[in-house]
Amino acid sequence: MPKPAIAVFAAALFVVGALSACSPLSVVNAVSPQGEARTSTGLRYAPGNRHLADIYQPAAGTANAPVIVFFYGGNWVSGDRKDYAFVGRALAARGFVVVIPDYRLYPEVRYPDFLDDSAQAVAWTRREIAARGGDPAKIFLMGHSAGAYNAAMLALDPRWLGKQGSKPEVLRGWIGLAGPYDFLPVTNRTTRPVFLYPDTPADSQPVDHVTSTAPPALLIAANSDNLVNPARNTGGLAARLRTAQVPVQEVYYDGVNHVTLVASLSTSLRRLAPALDAVEAFVRSDGGRQPASVKTQTTPP
Numbered sequence: 001m002p003k004p005a006i007a008v009f010a011a012a013l014f015v016v017g018a019l020s021a022c023s024p025l026s027v028v029n030a031v032s033p034q035g036e037a038r039t040s041t042g043l044r045y046a047p048g049n050r051h052l053a054d055i056y057q058p059a060a061g062t063a064n065a066p067v068i069v070f071f072y073g074g075n076w077v078s079g080d081r082k083d084y085a086f087v088g089r090a091l092a093a094r095g096f097v098v099v100i101p102d103y104r105l106y107p108e109v110r111y112p113d114f115l116d117d118s119a120q121a122v123a124w125t126r127r128e129i130a131a132r133g134g135d136p137a138k139i140f141l142m143g144h145s146a147g148a149y150n151a152a153m154l155a156l157d158p159r160w161l162g163k164q165g166s167k168p169e170v171l172r173g174w175i176g177l178a179g180p181y182d183f184l185p186v187t188n189r190t191t192r193p194v195f196l197y198p199d200t201p202a203d204s205q206p207v208d209h210v211t212s213t214a215p216p217a218l219l220i221a222a223n224s225d226n227l228v229n230p231a232r233n234t235g236g237l238a239a240r241l242r243t244a245q246v247p248v249q250e251v252y253y254d255g256v257n258h259v260t261l262v263a264s265l266s267t268s269l270r271r272l273a274p275a276l277d278a279v280e281a282f283v284r285s286d287g288g289r290q291p292a293s294v295k296t297q298t299t300p301p
Contacts, residue, residue: 037092062097066096087262104117155174155214169213219248235250260272
């Protein structure tokens, strides 16, 4: 299908999602091909209704494969792991073991409780993933939007994994798609109560936790993102990482927006942007420690 047709198809999907009271990504999930992975669903990583995770393994099976823990977005007020099965299947088809956990959302919790949930999911993954073909010594974090924030905080701020008896240095790298990493003062009215506005803690911002010991990062954004400013967030964090001499790859795509960037991981919309190729290359290169080619459009915003 020509790329313009793919773009029209993507637009149509999101219209359908809006009219059917479904999230747009649940529609993407519904039309993505099934059967690309072996799936284990509803695995409990901690007590509580939201502390469940799904695992996706390559259909042919694997041993000692790199592991990706994926945190979805939703402004910390919405989201469900089941709507991101297309992410699990896509990454499993590339040979990775993928963990997609739910985490508690506002108004049940506020900052920083969802970070504790995310850290618990990572600790559980390290304990359990070897039995499902993954290598606990090769764990990467990945997230989109609010989920990219969660991944960034776990990778940069040692408080969260530290509560689980671990530290960011155990991670081989992390991947952020359209993440908010520097958003004070909080202007989004939905986000404000999540981050205790007007008393938002100053240490809630990933950019303020960069140190030279941080794991390598792959930061991907859409040039036309109207929800999370790519220059301030992706560009700003990349600059901080480089100053600290942390390996970072910074990638920007045309032809996608805040939502279709993650949707481009799906089989149906993959021609919108080569984000899946970039993620695969980053993980297979062990966070850039080994040579690998990445198909990107690298013009910053």
